[in-house]
Amino acid sequence: MRDTDAGTKGFEVSDELHGEPLEIQMGPSHPATHGTVRITLKLDGERIVDADIQVGYLHRGYEKECESGEWSQAIPYTDRLNYASPMINNVGYCLAAEKLLGVTVPPRGQYIRTIASEISRLSDHFTCIGASAMELAAMTPFLYGVQAREHMWDLHEALCGARVTTNYVRIGGLQSDLPPGFADLCREKLRLALAIFADVDRLLTQNPIFRERMEGTGRLPAPDLIAYGVTGPLLRAAGVGYDVRKAEPYLVYDQIDFDVPVGTSGDNYDRYLVRVEEVRQSARIIEQCLANLPDGPVDVDDPRLRWPAKGKVFNRMEELIDQFKLVTEGMRPPAGEVYQAVEGANGELGFYLVSNGTGKPWKCRCRAPSFSNTHAMRDMVRGALLADIVPTFDMINMIGGECDR
Amino acid sequence: MSTPEPIDHPVLTRLRERFADDVRSVHAWRGDLTAEVTAARIVDVCRFLRDDAELAFDFLSDLTAVDYLGSTPRFEVVYHLKSLTRGHRLRIKTRVSEDAPHLPSVVPVWRGADWLERETWDLYGIRFDGHPDLRRIYLYEEFEGHPLRKDYPKERRQPLVTRADLDEPQVQRQEERDRARYGRWH
Numbered sequence: 001m002r003d004t005d006a007g008t009k010g011f012e013v014s015d016e017l018h019g020e021p022l023e024i025q026m027g028p029s030h031p032a033t034h035g036t037v038r039i040t041l042k043l044d045g046e047r048i049v050d051a052d053i054q055v056g057y058l059h060r061g062y063e064k065e066c067e068s069g070e071w072s073q074a075i076p077y078t079d080r081l082n083y084a085s086p087m088i089n090n091v092g093y094c095l096a097a098e099k100l101l102g103v104t105v106p107p108r109g110q111y112i113r114t115i116a117s118e119i120s121r122l123s124d125h126f127t128c129i130g131a132s133a134m135e136l137a138a139m140t141p142f143l144y145g146v147q148a149r150e151h152m153w154d155l156h157e158a159l160c161g162a163r164v165t166t167n168y169v170r171i172g173g174l175q176s177d178l179p180p181g182f183a184d185l186c187r188e189k190l191r192l193a194l195a196i197f198a199d200v201d202r203l204l205t206q207n208p209i210f211r212e213r214m215e216g217t218g219r220l221p222a223p224d225l226i227a228y229g230v231t232g233p234l235l236r237a238a239g240v241g242y243d244v245r246k247a248e249p250y251l252v253y254d255q256i257d258f259d260v261p262v263g264t265s266g267d268n269y270d271r272y273l274v275r276v277e278e279v280r281q282s283a284r285i286i287e288q289c290l291a292n293l294p295d296g297p298v299d300v301d302d303p304r305l306r307w308p309a310k311g312k313v314f315n316r317m318e319e320l321i322d323q324f325k326l327v328t329e330g331m332r333p334p335a336g337e338v339y340q341a342v343e344g345a346n347g348e349l350g351f352y353l354v355s356n357g358t359g360k361p362w363k364c365r366c367r368a369p370s371f372s373n374t375h376a377m378r379d380m381v382r383g384a385l386l387a388d389i390v391p392t393f394d395m396i397n398m399i400g401g402e403c404d405r
Numbered sequence: 406m407s408t409p410e411p412i413d414h415p416v417l418t419r420l421r422e423r424f425a426d427d428v429r430s431v432h433a434w435r436g437d438l439t440a441e442v443t444a445a446r447i448v449d450v451c452r453f454l455r456d457d458a459e460l461a462f463d464f465l466s467d468l469t470a471v472d473y474l475g476s477t478p479r480f481e482v483v484y485h486l487k488s489l490t491r492g493h494r495l496r497i498k499t500r501v502s503e504d505a506p507h508l509p510s511v512v513p514v515w516r517g518a519d520w521l522e523r524e525t526w527d528l529y530g531i532r533f534d535g536h537p538d539l540r541r542i543y544l545y546e547e548f549e550g551h552p553l554r555k556d557y558p559k560e561r562r563q564p565l566v567t568r569a570d571l572d573e574p575q576v577q578r579q580e581e582r583d584r585a586r587y588g589r590w591h
Contacts (some may be wrong), residue, residue: 056543061559063528064552068559100433226463226489229517242489336434339485339496341466352485354471367467367485374522404543 001272004144021049027056027388034131035398037374039389046386051378055371058400066364070330071097072171076369079165081366082402084127085120085345088155089366089402090169095250096340096351097171100333103305105280107252109173109298114251115186115289116168117342123152124345125282132394133204134242134270139252141200148193148200149192151373155189158182171331172306175297190283197279203278214269218380218392222266228376232347232369233274234396238266244343300387305331330359335362344369346397348388370396370403414438416493419460423453439496444482444508447499451514454486454495462486462495465511468521469499470529474555478502480531484511507532510539528553546582 008350027038042050052109062081066074091113098104105113130145153163158179160168168175192286206211222238235242239269242261245253264271299306303322312319335357341350347369355365373396379391412433420440421428426445432439442450454462467485478500482523486495510533511518520531521541530551533539541548547566550557568576 059543061552064559102435221517224516227464227514227516240489246494337437337439337496338435339437339494341468348466350467350485352467352469352483363471365467365470371520371524372517375517 002065003060022238023158027204028054033390033393034135035393035403036400037393037398037403038074038341041386041389043386048146048381048384048389050172051381051389053374053377055398055400056404056405060405062365062366062405070359071333071361072330074361075169075171076165078169079167080401081368081405082344082346082349082370082399083084083164083199084399085124086164086166087116087120087168088342088344088349090166091117091251092340092342092349093346093351093366094169094171094339095175095342096353099338099340100353101171101302101305101331103172103302104335105173105300106297107294108177110251111289111293112174112178112298113169114253114256115165115286116156117251118156118285118289119152119186121157121345122279123149125279126152126193126197128394128397129204129272129275132391132397133200133210135390136210138207138210141203144196144200144357148196150195151189153210155186158185169363170299170306173297177298177396186286186290190286194279194283201276205273211269213391214272214395215267216265217268217384217388218266218271218378218395219265220376224379225376226268228349228379229372230376232344232373233271233278234373234376235268235347236261237270237274238264239264243347244341248305248341250340250342252289253285255292256285258285258288262332268391268395326382327350332357332359338399341367344402346370346373346402349402366402366405368402368405370398372399374403412438417497418456419457420450420495423457437496438494439498441498444499444501446523447497447510447516448511449484450497451484455514456549459491460495461488461490465515465517465521465578466494466527466546468511468518470525470531470553471507472529472553472555480529481504482508482531496567501531506530507534510536512536528552529567530554531582559574 021044022041024041025038026044027033027043028036037293038054040052041048059110066077074094075090078093081087081089111264126145126149130142130337132140157163158168160166160175179317190363208220208282222240223234231242239262241260258281261274263274265384307323308319313323333355339350339352350367352365352367353361356362377392377396381389411504412431412435416438416441417431424442424446427443427450429441429443450591454460464487465484466487471481471483473479473481484497486497486554499508504517515538520542522536523539526533526539526542527543528551539540548563
């Protein structure tokens with residue numbers, strides 16, 4: 001009831017208790033969002049009238065830093081884009097740089113890169129599902145998810161010595177070949193992680209509370225998602241089977257048998273189910289790669305890109321010069337521009353590189369899936385309840401490092 | 406891009422048929438189809454690329470700018486398109502001058518361009534005419550300059566803006582903006 005005009009005698013009486021919309025802030029640091037983002041909400045009761053999503057809290061000038069270093073010095077920065085799946089970023093950047101240079105890595109290198117990518121994808125999905133469950137007040141699946149992720153990070157560590165900031169892939173090859181006994185270790189860690197993940201699946205998939213929060217929320221029709229540039233599990237849950245690994249195969253994905261799970265309704269529950277199935281498919285890919293792993297070198301045989309063997313550097317003039325030039329000047333791709341897309345854990349991860357023929361990138365752009373996915377969130381939550389923000393934001397899986405760059 | 410070989414691709418042919426005068430150059434270096442078009446017609450070109458049944462570029466993958474400091478026009482705005490139904494990709498580029506760094510917005514064609522154009526404005530200082538809400542996305546309003554421009558030094562420090570540094574109209578503007586953005590219960 002509200003006095004509309006002081007000049008009139010009577011009151012305007014309404015059945016509904018309507019006030020003006022309430023504005024509240026969610027974030028930038030909120031216990032129920034795993035990502036640093038501020039959402040300014042306009043609420044009518046518990047209904048969301050409008051949501052202004054403000055990103056940028058993790059902006060650290062990724063591109064500016066890359067432009068000031070050599071081509072190979074950008075690789076450590078790519079680790080920090082999507083820090084839940086660092087290897088995929090390494091692979092994406094190096095594939096783009098190799099496209100610029102016009103070189104292709106030998107088959108063994110490609111297989112190892114595929115394995116590394118899928119290990120990272122598993123790590124990302126374990127994190128996303130575990131953290132989402134925690135934000136919907138289920139603590140156990142989070143602890144299980146982190147435990148499963150630890151096994152994946154053990155594999156990162158076996159590959160390159162680091163667990164998160166991997167810096168494993170190099171332009172023209174890899175930091176090193178597989179360590180001895182890696183195949184057995186990988187199979188064992190996969191078995192352990194999948195056993196834990198089966199428990200997460202049993203705890204969540206048929207859990208009535210979890211389903212109640214997830215089913216029917218955050219839905220957006222496929223044409224809207226496409227208009228926003230949304231990719232990855234979000235788009236596939238809405239019935240569009242776009243996966244860069246199938247649409248534009250890179251590495252060895254065209255030689256491997258795997259399925260792309262697709263949902264029907266496009267709600268948060270479907271997004272969850274797509275991720276659960278992708279975990280199984282990633283495990284299939286890794287097993288096939290381990291079984292078919294060819295012998296041979298992992299690096300391209302090109303002294304402009306990869307260092308010659310130490311023994312040759314010490315004893316031969318030409319290799320000494322090659323190493324000296326690579327260390328002092330860096331590699332020099334021809335002038336030109338390329339765009340290379342890979343399937344990140346959250347969608348299409350693209351790198352647009354521009355070279356002017358010098359030893360430094362002129363432009364080192366990263367097309368981050370989280371950025372476009374978070375952009376679409378406004379339409380996903382408008383008209384929904386305040387509580388629906390949490391599962392929707394969970395399934396968008398915004399990774400600040402990648403979204404804000 | 407040293408050897409300009411003749412390019413014969415149905416996507417580029419179709420684009421050239423429709424916009425003969427506005428497609429200034431094309432190349433397909435390393436397999437990436439690229440067309441440079443005039444800035445004034447960018448919205449028409451994009452709408453045609455999206456709506457034409459044979460091209461069907463329904464998906465704006467990326468939008469960014471490149472600063473070619475020293476050449477005129479100085480900036481290049483780059484659109485990466487993808488057709489989910491047809492599977493092909495295309496890169497559209499257009500040149501923007503330093504004196505008048507603005508060009509029409511493609512938000513009416515692809516909604517996803519909204520944040521991407523805000524980012525380009527924020528980091529390169531290129532304005533998009535007709536954009537519904539062109540404000541900085543990563544940096545704060547008081548930030549001076551556009552950091553991805555090549556003449557912005559990486560080491561440059563930004564002044565710490567406090568209330569004491571602002572004059573009365575600036576304070577009022579800031580308060581109005583805060584009220585509009587954060588609400589009065591902030």
